[in-house]
Amino acid sequence: MPLDVEAAVIANRHLSSDYNVLELAAPEIAARVEPGQFVMVKPRGQQDPLLRRPFSVFEILRDGSRGVIGLSLLSKRIGLSTRRLYDAQAGDHIRCLGPLGKPFVPVTPPTEAWMVAGGVGLAPFATLAEALTQRGTQSRLYYGGRSAADLFYLDWFERLGVELVLTTEDGSRGLHGRVTVPLERDLATGRNICLYACGPEPMLAAVARLAATSNHRVQVSVERVMGCGLGGCYSCVIPVRHGNRTHFVRSCVAGPVFEGQMIDWSTT
Amino acid sequence: MPLDVEAAVIANRHLSSDYNVLELAAPEIAARVEPGQFVMVKPRGQQDPLLRRPFSVFEILRDGSRGVIGLSLLSKRIGLSTRRLYDAQAGDHIRCLGPLGKPFVPVTPPTEAWMVAGGVGLAPFATLAEALTQRGTQSRLYYGGRSAADLFYLDWFERLGVELVLTTEDGSRGLHGRVTVPLERDLATGRNICLYACGPEPMLAAVARLAATSNHRVQVSVERVMGCGLGGCYSCVIPVRHGNRTHFVRSCVAGPVFEGQMIDWSTT
């Protein structure tokens, strides 16, 4: 059962001119979150935009004695709602509804987990990486951004023991080009791997195709426009295969995580 | 010609749980203000309420060398717009259009000036009192509030040499009752007085009646709902006598200051 919490902003850390990490005092929600789940948020008192917006839970925040004190969001500023989150100040209140949606299923050894993140698609992988580490699962993060300055939390993932494969579109860090390039290369020789992907839909489609070709399982987290996050509005649908037909399925309740092969990428 | 300035909040002083003085860095406007004029304001970025709201200019703010640095508003919190002004913080920006409207005409000696303020109706009298003092005009302030805690800036007016006559509805300061009681008493013996009134309309009507009875001139400042402040919308009309007819006249351009005897109080 999701909860609605008016969460105080603990801190708002600007990572760059468009990325920020917003720490929210919503321990009740944080304690229930599974990797890949999301929350619907809106600053208290905000009239415009009218609706809440979906954000993956990024980190689970803990105090010195490992007690859960809240959660954070990794947000990329692209419009008005994300600007509001970028400008939020400690002490402001954010209405936060969650946890919502179907989580990732973390694999266990001997299967390896390869996470593929494009840009702000990094968000759901912090909690997933923790879950994988807990299970002793070997994990890698393929992480692509525009340039070196758009790659965040690298130390954080390394500390957890996640192997990093970085790409940038301008070549300023890691490999030059798209994240799918090293992924394709490595999949050619990889065995017993489960892929996890989050990022722009063309990237998800490409990862799903690579997974299919190399015969690996892939779980993708999709980001569709969501009006409610609870299955009420039918705005967030994505075409999903059922036998040889496809149907519009609500990504907020049936997803946001889907088996990559289930989705009809031809029309997305 | 009115100016539109995005004025930074210099300071926001809470006088009580509903009154505040908002200091705005709008020297261009402040330098042109005459007593009784108003500004149309709205916090930057505010979507709701949609329209700006009218506020009398309260003080002209000056620096140590008497240079004009801005103006202040005396606001009473009654709804959403005034709540926003109450909650404004130093550094926020308030869009401020002005100066607007017809000012008070300050009388000169030997005529005496008696100002009558009800509640937040005090606002236009700070600048008027200064103008009167400059002219060497003897002045008094009849000032009524709910209780002692609702009477502000008493020292300020006293320092200017304004004689204070206070009333409170609960008797906690000054005379017990309405401000019109001492006014009526004093008018009975007063001579060569010009009245100035600002406050709730029933008070204005009563003062206008007292002035008529005692044969004194009265300038009232009315507060009607204003959509534009510039004569564009015709929302702010008040019935004004023309001969033996009355017409709706725009209080933003023909007022807010009117000769009290011009207004048809029977219908307000």
Added chain:
Amino acid sequence: MDLTCRLGSLTLKNPLIAASGCFGYGTEYADIVDLSTLGGVAVKGLFLSEREGHPPPRIIETPSGMLNAIGLQGIGVHRFIQEKMPELRERGAVVLVNICGTTLEEYAELARILSDVEGVAALELNISCPNIKEGGITFGCSLTGTFDVVHAVRQVTQLPVIPKLTPNVTDVASFARASEDAGADAVSLVNTFLAMVIDVETRRPKLSNIVGGLSGPAIRPIAVRMVYECHRAVRIPILGMGGIASARDALEFMIAGASAVQVGTANFEDPFIWPKLLAGITEYMERHRIARIADLVGTLDASRREKEWISS
């Protein structure tokens, strides 16, 4: 305090109803709201058969509102009865089924099928969805079409029949009258306003369907006026809606003439709104010493006009 609300033969425990299309099939919200505490649940519009609806994007936000063109995606009446009604019954929901057809026969057929289903409390006839060409809206924009649909359904059911009116007409009150004449037990209004948003950078519509229906607080003042007009035109009860987001808003519709209210868009923003609305309404009733909410309905004091100032 008496919060009950009568709609023909149906008595609701309070006047708060979840608006069709904004509350899924009700079951989606069962974790969050005790469905039995609502006056009623109007489920998502149902055709006889399943529908895929329009391709995304299906919604876009607008100033104080949102546009939708879902296209009535749905599981069809049969799956609804099999898969959703058992849970709705078990949870004590008062179910208003919102039905959509492309012909009079389809409406009648849907009504016949649903009349035999335990737990269905009323039929809301969707003749006002602006987003699909095939169906209801052609009935909803014509007085005879409205009469005919209501009449056709009236013939085949004992359930309360509640046509849902479109605001996209010149004189909504005449549609309320046509509904009353055809035997409707109540009318619901308003459905959404046909509208569009264009992306000026790409010069393409923001919705795949080009146009969509506007809902939310933006439309509230228009919807209140329409409820007021209908209240003066008909004797049957009115289910008012359009931008209700607080108890104040719900009370506004009731004072204008709505016996019950529906809440759509606001439930997306705050699915926990229901107890807040109820609390706000009871607080108001206490403060104003109103013992029965029914006594508030249509009590607008419109005598202001008499105070009109006359130039002399």
Added chain:
Amino acid sequence: MDLTCRLGSLTLKNPLIAASGCFGYGTEYADIVDLSTLGGVAVKGLFLSEREGHPPPRIIETPSGMLNAIGLQGIGVHRFIQEKMPELRERGAVVLVNICGTTLEEYAELARILSDVEGVAALELNISCPNIKEGGITFGCSLTGTFDVVHAVRQVTQLPVIPKLTPNVTDVASFARASEDAGADAVSLVNTFLAMVIDVETRRPKLSNIVGGLSGPAIRPIAVRMVYECHRAVRIPILGMGGIASARDALEFMIAGASAVQVGTANFEDPFIWPKLLAGITEYMERHRIARIADLVGTLDASRREKEWISS
């Protein structure tokens, strides 16, 4: 860059017009805006004679909008010509006179009088003010009434005739067609939406006139849709309006099919908006390499529908 805009025989230097009733008689704003830099100024609605209008309260704010019931207070056409036209001429304003009548004869009489006045550029026929019962709106809600008013005015004037349409109808495009058929040079739309707000504490309407007209960003998506519909229905130019508050909004109307746009409510909030709108439009034209603003009109790419996802 070519910003000119043709409305029949009239060529405006740019497509930005101050909307009637939201800019006084133009003279009120002469200190703030160089009137000669505007495409045009639609002055406050004028009757033959003076009118007092409705008693206050005359406006109330609503979510992203406002309601007004001014009641067309005005100085009448004769005083307007004597007291306002000289200044408007002197300042180089392109004046669209918004005229209101209660009979066909009054509209024709107003047209006759104004046709002889130097500096009057066009007549905008107000047949859509929702706030007064006596007048135009009875014409504006009937196709024959609309035809008749346009026709009556067309007979007596060489000035461009621009009926202003009400959005409170089922099919606004048919009113645009009736206008075109009757010889209109262009149509303006939309006027305001009939609406109301109730004070729930007093149970009285917030406006003395009970109902008023809704304007502002709240109505923009509906207005854009209506402009789009009219653009597909008629060949005469369209003056689009309803909630325009930025260059983006103005461009949205033009892409939907408006040759020029009017700005009302936003001018109240920001009377210095005009150069900002113009700058935004030229910036957009540069960025998109549009040499003539006329080339943008009606260029909505509605092919999205073709990409529709089809269940297979």
